[in-house]
Amino acid sequence: MENLIMSQRRTPGTHTESLASRRLSAQKRQEQRSLGQIQDCFSDWNVNRFSEDLGEDLIVQIYDDGRSTGLSFYFQVKSVQDIEAYVLRRSPATISYREIEVKDLLHWIDSTPPVxxxxxxxxxxxxxxxxxxxxxxxxxxxxxxxxxxxxxxxxVEFPRAHTTDEAGRSALRKTVAHIALPQIAAGRKLKLKPTFLFKNTPEGKVVADAFRRALDEGGAVTIDAEYIKSVRFSDWWERAHGSATVSSITISSVPSQERVRFGFRAVSPTHTETVYLEMRRLKAGRKQSTFTTADSMQPLDARLTISFPKERRVTFSFSFEIKPAPNVAVALSLTRFALAIHATSEVFVILPGGVQLGPVGLPAGNLEPDQITLRSWEALLQRLSFVQARISRFGTFDLSKGIHERELPEIGKLFSACTGTPWDTVLDFEFDLADDAPIIEYQPGAGPVSIEIDPFGDAHLLNVTIPLGHATIEFLSSESFVESYNKSVRNGRRSIHLDDAAVRICFRDWNPPRQGPEPPLLAEKLISGGSI
Structure with missing residues (x-):
C-alpha cells in the first residue's frame, strides 16, 4: 500500500504546469482557428500567415476583382469566444478590448504597411x-x-460598424488607402469626372440653372445624389479606393488672397481723377470674374465684376463706398474721384498692364455723400494738403479715423500760419501783471493794441504736434482791452481776465511760401457736423 501511495506522488508544481500548458494549447488552437477563419473571410484578397510570431499575425494584399490594388497591411488578431461580452454599456456602438500591450502599439505606430x-x-x-x-x-x-x-x-475601442462583411471590408480598404494616400499620391494629380443628369422638373431646372451660373460666374453650388449619374476618379485613386458612392458634389471657385492692382478713372467735363486699388479675386467662372477690396485697408469698399461673353467684348460693373482714407493725398483724390463720377456717372477700369476698359454707367443714386458735402470736403482737404506740405518735417496727418468738427479751428490756425495770413478768432485770456505795470494812455481811433507771445504753443492735429513759435496778438476791440487793463492796475489786482476776446493772430516764424502749391480758394462752408 505504501508503495502504491508513493507511486501516486508527483513533484511539486508539475500538476499546475500541466494544466497551464493545456490551457495555453487551447488558446493557441483557438488563435489558429481564428486565423484560418479570417483567411476564409478575406478570400478575395491575398492573406498569408507568418511562419514566426513577430508581433503581427497576417499580411494582407488587397485585390479588386483579381487585380492587385497595390495596397497591403498587417492584421494583428485578438481571438475571443463571445465578442458581445466586450460591448460597452455606456456606448453600445463600441466594443472595448483591454488586453493590448503598450509596447506593441508603440511598435506598430510607424509600421509600413500599416497595422x-x-x-x-x-x-x-x-x-x-x-x-x-x-x-x-x-x-x-x-x-x-x-x-x-x-x-x-x-x-482599445472598436466601432461596431467596422465589421468584416462586404460593407466592412470596403470600409477597411478605404481606410488603408487613406493611410497610404501620401505615398500613392506623390507626384500625381487627382482628377474628378462627374456626369450630371438634371430632371426636366421645376426643381431640376432650378438646380441646373444654379449649376450653370456657378460655372459661368463662379460661386458655389451643391448637387445632390439624385442628379449625379456617375463619378469617375483618376485611375490610381480608384485602384486604391475602389468605386465611390457620392451623396453630393459641391462645386465652388476658391477665393484668392493674392492682390491685383486695378485703376479706376472718372472723367468729367472739368477734370479727370484716377484712383488705384489692390483687389483680390472673390470668385471666377468661365464668363465672369469678381474682385473685391473687402477685408482690406483700402479707402474704398469696392466690387468689380468683369464679364467675358462669347463675342469677346469685355464688360464690367463697378460699385463702391468711400471709407476714411489713411492720409490727406488719398482722401483728396477719392473726393475728387467721387465728384467726377457725380458729374459723369461713368467710370473706366485700368487693368494690370495699362489696358483701359469702359466706360460703364453707374446706377442712379449709387454714390453717397452728395455733391454739396463732397465740395465742402474738397475745400477742407485742400487746406490740409497745403498745410501737410509745410509741416511734413513734424509728421503725416492720420485720417484713418476721419476729421471731426472740433478739429476745424486747429486746421484754420495752421492754415493761417502756413500762408502767413492773420488768423481772426475769439480767445479767453488771463494775464499776470507786473508790480510796476503802467497805466495805458489810449486815445480812441489810435490803432490796435497788440502783445507778443513767444512761444505761442503747439498745435495738435490728427496725431501730429506742430510748434507755432513767435506770435503777435492784436485785440480787435482795443478800447475794451485797455479799459479792463487799466481797471485792474488801478485796483491793485495782479491779473487780468478776458472772456471771448476778438483777436487777430500773426505767426511770425511761418514765412509765406515762395514756391510750391498756392493757397486754395476755399468754400465758405467747410463742413456741417459729423465727420469725414
Whole structure:
C-alpha cells in the first residue's frame, strides 16, 4: 500500500504546469482557428500567415476583382469566444478590448504597411477592426500619458460598424488607402469626372440653372445624389479606393488672397481723377470674374465684376463706398474721384498692364455723400494738403479715423500760419501783471493794441504736434482791452481776465511760401457736423 501511495506522488508544481500548458494549447488552437477563419473571410484578397510570431499575425494584399490594388497591411488578431461580452454599456456602438500591450502599439505606430487590429469571434466567424493610427489618436485624447506605461496594457475601442462583411471590408480598404494616400499620391494629380443628369422638373431646372451660373460666374453650388449619374476618379485613386458612392458634389471657385492692382478713372467735363486699388479675386467662372477690396485697408469698399461673353467684348460693373482714407493725398483724390463720377456717372477700369476698359454707367443714386458735402470736403482737404506740405518735417496727418468738427479751428490756425495770413478768432485770456505795470494812455481811433507771445504753443492735429513759435496778438476791440487793463492796475489786482476776446493772430516764424502749391480758394462752408 505504501508503495502504491508513493507511486501516486508527483513533484511539486508539475500538476499546475500541466494544466497551464493545456490551457495555453487551447488558446493557441483557438488563435489558429481564428486565423484560418479570417483567411476564409478575406478570400478575395491575398492573406498569408507568418511562419514566426513577430508581433503581427497576417499580411494582407488587397485585390479588386483579381487585380492587385497595390495596397497591403498587417492584421494583428485578438481571438475571443463571445465578442458581445466586450460591448460597452455606456456606448453600445463600441466594443472595448483591454488586453493590448503598450509596447506593441508603440511598435506598430510607424509600421509600413500599416497595422490593423482585428478582434475576432471564433464562434461567430466574424470580427471588428480598427487601424492603429485611429487607436493612437483616441488614446492620446482619452489618456494622454498612456505611452509612458511601456509594460502595461491599454483598452482599445472598436466601432461596431467596422465589421468584416462586404460593407466592412470596403470600409477597411478605404481606410488603408487613406493611410497610404501620401505615398500613392506623390507626384500625381487627382482628377474628378462627374456626369450630371438634371430632371426636366421645376426643381431640376432650378438646380441646373444654379449649376450653370456657378460655372459661368463662379460661386458655389451643391448637387445632390439624385442628379449625379456617375463619378469617375483618376485611375490610381480608384485602384486604391475602389468605386465611390457620392451623396453630393459641391462645386465652388476658391477665393484668392493674392492682390491685383486695378485703376479706376472718372472723367468729367472739368477734370479727370484716377484712383488705384489692390483687389483680390472673390470668385471666377468661365464668363465672369469678381474682385473685391473687402477685408482690406483700402479707402474704398469696392466690387468689380468683369464679364467675358462669347463675342469677346469685355464688360464690367463697378460699385463702391468711400471709407476714411489713411492720409490727406488719398482722401483728396477719392473726393475728387467721387465728384467726377457725380458729374459723369461713368467710370473706366485700368487693368494690370495699362489696358483701359469702359466706360460703364453707374446706377442712379449709387454714390453717397452728395455733391454739396463732397465740395465742402474738397475745400477742407485742400487746406490740409497745403498745410501737410509745410509741416511734413513734424509728421503725416492720420485720417484713418476721419476729421471731426472740433478739429476745424486747429486746421484754420495752421492754415493761417502756413500762408502767413492773420488768423481772426475769439480767445479767453488771463494775464499776470507786473508790480510796476503802467497805466495805458489810449486815445480812441489810435490803432490796435497788440502783445507778443513767444512761444505761442503747439498745435495738435490728427496725431501730429506742430510748434507755432513767435506770435503777435492784436485785440480787435482795443478800447475794451485797455479799459479792463487799466481797471485792474488801478485796483491793485495782479491779473487780468478776458472772456471771448476778438483777436487777430500773426505767426511770425511761418514765412509765406515762395514756391510750391498756392493757397486754395476755399468754400465758405467747410463742413456741417459729423465727420469725414
Amino acid at each position: 490593423i487590429v482585428m478582434l475576432w469571434d471564433v464562434n461567430r466567424h466574424t470580427g471588428v477592426w480598427q487601424d492603429v493610427p485611429s487607436i493612437v489618436k483616441a488614446l492620446d485624447k482619452r489618456s494622454p500619458g498612456w505611452r509612458r506605461r511601456k509594460r502595461g496594457k491599454v483598452s
